[in-house]
Amino acid sequence: MSPVIRSARREEMPLLLDWAAAEGWNPGLADAAAFRAADPEGFLLAEEGGEPAGGISAVRYGKEHGFIGFYIVRPGRRGRGLGMALWRAGMARLAGRVVGLDGVVAQQANYARSGFALAWRNIRFAAEAPRPVPDAAGEVVPVAMLPFEALAALDREVFPAARDAFLRAWIGAPGHRALAVLRGGQPVGFGVARPCRAGSKIGPLTAIDAPAARALFNALAQGMPGPVFLDLPEANAAAMALAAEAGMAAAFETARMYAGPAPALRLERIFGIASFELG
Known part of the structure; x- marks a missing residue:
């Protein structure tokens, strides 16, 4: 049958x-x-x-x-x-x-x-209690303080299509910690940490540069139940360095593959992937 x-x-x-x-x-x-x-x-x-x-x-x-x-x-x-x-x-x-x-x-x-x-390749990093990373820069605020359109614009740099419905649900889900980082009053990154069946995951973690990503990482990881996981593209050397300095160890990897032309994404701005299931 x-x-x-x-x-x-x-x-x-x-x-x-x-x-x-x-x-x-x-x-x-x-x-x-x-x-x-x-x-x-x-x-x-x-x-x-x-x-x-x-x-x-x-x-x-x-x-x-x-x-x-x-x-x-x-x-x-x-x-x-x-x-x-x-x-x-x-x-x-x-x-x-x-x-x-x-x-x-x-x-x-x-x-x-x-x-x-x-x-x-994407690498999953994990640590029971990640260390705060140095060289962080920017003012970290709740995403609720910013217009959603500003977050969506940052996301469109790292994802090949608009996914507004998902983002709205993701940043507003119960238990999710959703933060943005400002520089000169303008948003230069945002991220979400969420509790999981075991520990927590950070993702997405999107920022225009490493100092902004580090400020977000420190704020998102603080106080979240461990172990804390972060999925990131191996091609982003700054993201790999962040995970290493936080004392995180590689635990798993995936192959990001495309059927059709691979989209032109700003990999240097992807410090954490939202979800292996949804991209």
């Missing part, structure tokens, strides 16, 4: 997050609503015999960009073609767009066979 693949309903999002937690992906405590805000139809659920059996996210950002993630088939349901059916459904939903993903390195060859090419 062929699986039924459909968009997950709002009340089914926690189930997908529980599956992710069982895989060791450590989702945030308030991820469900924010993830769904990115694209309410973008999380697909596969059913076999009327029971949930797997899922994938195929999130549309505008008309030109999409992102694949949250690719899970439940144990006991694997090896029967369900994963491939989910993959095809996700890619079909994003047809005509440049599609990105953050895949485990072991699957890089498989993604390449589906038309994806490596753009860069």
Whole structure:
């Protein structure tokens, strides 16, 4: 019997997050609503015999960009073609767009066979209690003090499409610490720290330069439950240096890959990625 693949309903999002937690992906405590805000139809659920059996996210950002993630088939349901059916459904939903993903390195060859090419590596760093980093500069304030449009403009430098609905939900989610850094009264960076099933994650962490990113990092990490995780592009040497000076150790990595032309992003401004699941 062929699986039924459909968009997950709002009340089914926690189930997908529980599956992710069982895989060791450590989702945030308030991820469900924010993830769904990115694209309410973008999380697909596969059913076999009327029971949930797997899922994938195929999130549309505008008309030109999409992102694949949250690719899970439940144990006991694997090896029967369900994963491939989910993959095809996700890619079909994003047809005509440049599609990105953050895949485990072991699957890089498989993604390449589906038309994806490596753009860069992302490294997850972790520390039980990160040290404050030196050379920080800027006035750190709650993002609520700034017009949303200013944050969205900074985000568009590091993401290939507008994602306003996601950002609004992300910065306003329960338990999330959302801060911006000012210089001369103007915003030069922003970031979010969120509590997760285990510890906390910082992301996004976006800034025009390292001193602004360091000011944000110090404020975001302070007092968050440990361990604290930070996902960043290996190609940003300043971000790598920040993690090292904070006493964080590399714990995991992914391959950022694109099917279609890789977008021109300001990698030097990406000091923390919002989510491996959504880009």
